[in-house]
Structures are given as C-alpha cells and as structure tokens.
Amino acid sequence: MRFIVSAILIGISITVFVVFTNPIFGNIGELKTQVASYNKALDNSKTLKNEKDKLTAKYNSINKDDLLRLQKLLPENIDNIRLILEIGEIALPYGMALKNVKYNTEEKKGEKGEKDSSGVESIQSPTSSAKSLKDYGIWDLEFSTSGSYKNFLNFTRDLEKNLRIVDVVSVQFSSGDVVESNVLSVESYQYNFKIRTYWLKN
Numbered sequence: 001m002r003f004i005v006s007a008i009l010i011g012i013s014i015t016v017f018v019v020f021t022n023p024i025f026g027n028i029g030e031l032k033t034q035v036a037s038y039n040k041a042l043d044n045s046k047t048l049k050n051e052k053d054k055l056t057a058k059y060n061s062i063n064k065d066d067l068l069r070l071q072k073l074l075p076e077n078i079d080n081i082r083l084i085l086e087i088g089e090i091a092l093p094y095g096m097a098l099k100n101v102k103y104n105t106e107e108k109k110g111e112k113g114e115k116d117s118s119g120v121e122s123i124q125s126p127t128s129s130a131k132s133l134k135d136y137g138i139w140d141l142e143f144s145t146s147g148s149y150k151n152f153l154n155f156t157r158d159l160e161k162n163l164r165i166v167d168v169v170s171v172q173f174s175s176g177d178v179v180e181s182n183v184l185s186v187e188s189y190q191y192n193f194k195i196r197t198y199w200l201k202n
Contacts, residue, residue, distance in 0.1 A: 094151035169194040
C-alpha cells in the first residue's frame with residue numbers, strides 16, 4: 001500500500017513538473033536570451049553615442065570660416081540658382097552674359113525638359129538611375145555666352161578658381177561678330193558650355 005502511495009506521489013510530482021515547472025524554466029531561458037540581446041543593443045547604442053560625440057566635437061572644432069568654405073565647396077543641396085548667379089557674376093566683368101541656361105539633376109524623372117519656377121529649363125541625364133546610388137549628387141549645367149577669346153580665357157580661369165567644385169565637361173566654339181573697340185577690331189565668338197558640379201546627399 002505504501003509503495004502504491006509513493007508511486008502515486010512520484011507520478012503527481014512528475015506531472016506537476018512537466019505541466020507547470022518545466023514551461024517556467026523554458027520561459028526563464030527565453031527571458032535570459034532577451035535580456036542578453038537588450039544588453040548587447042544597449043552596449044552598441046553607447047558605442048554609437050560615443051562615436052557621435054567624438055564626431056560632433058571634431059565638427060565643432062572646425063573654424064567657422066573654414067566650415068563655410070567647405071559647405072560652399074561641396075554643399076548639402078543642389079542650390080542651383082545660387083550657382084547660376086555665381087557664374088553670372090564671374091562672367092559679368094567680361095561682358096559675357098549667360099544665355100540658354102539648361103540644367104539637369106538625377107532626381108528628375110522622364111526625358112523631357114522641364115522648367116522650374118525661375119523659367120530655367122531642366123534636362124534629364126540618361127544615367128540618372130546609376131548616379132542615384134552614390135552618396136553624392138551630380139548636377140549638369142549648360143549655358144551659352146559670347147565674347148572675345150581673351151575674355152573667354154579669363155572667364156574660364158576664374159570659373160576654375162571658384163570655390164565650388166566645377167568640372168568643365170565640354171566647350172563648343174562658333175564664330176561670331178566683329179566688335180569695334182576704340183581703335184581695335186575684336187572678333188567675338190559664341191561659346192556653349194557644359195559643366196558639372198556635385199552636392200552631398202543627407
């Protein structure tokens with residue numbers, strides 16, 4: 001009789017362990033795994049915060065004038081109108097007004113030209129989908145102007161010295177009119193420029 005009672009008690013104990021206690025141990029194991037995962041994520045966040053603080057300190061240590069120059073060298077947005085105005089100011093001393101201004105950006109969709117609020121026509125780049133994968137944007141600008149060959153050389157020189165990065169992709173010449181300047185006769189040419197500049201994506 002005692003043997004039967006003992007067997008029954010053992011059976012009840014095993015049943016209680018299997019039904020109640022064992023799942024609790026399983027939950028504890030899962031909780032430990034979650035805690036370890038959260039601790040790892042917390043450590044990573046602390047590491048990232050430390051790196052962010054270091055980068056912020058480096059950024060704040062940059063001279064403000066140098067920072068402005070860097071922002072102009074490679075801006076964080078296209079800022080197309082400002083660049084067009086800057087090029088116009090560079091050309092102004094040589095009497096080379098900008099005409100037929102066209103530009104493209106890699107965000108534009110479709111192949112047809114569009115005009116922005118300033119009335120300047122935009123043109124679509126055929127390789128825009130490939131460029132969009134980069135960390136920087138590419139902006140192409142086309143314009144025409146006219147003037148003497150000497151003024152063209154001076155204008156190109158000043159354009160290259162401009163702080164913002166500008167690549168002259170191509171220049172096409174065509175003969176123009178002969179301009180009388182006091183005693184000398186100076187031949188004027190028309191120049192079709194295609195330039196490229198860059199901007200950082202956020």
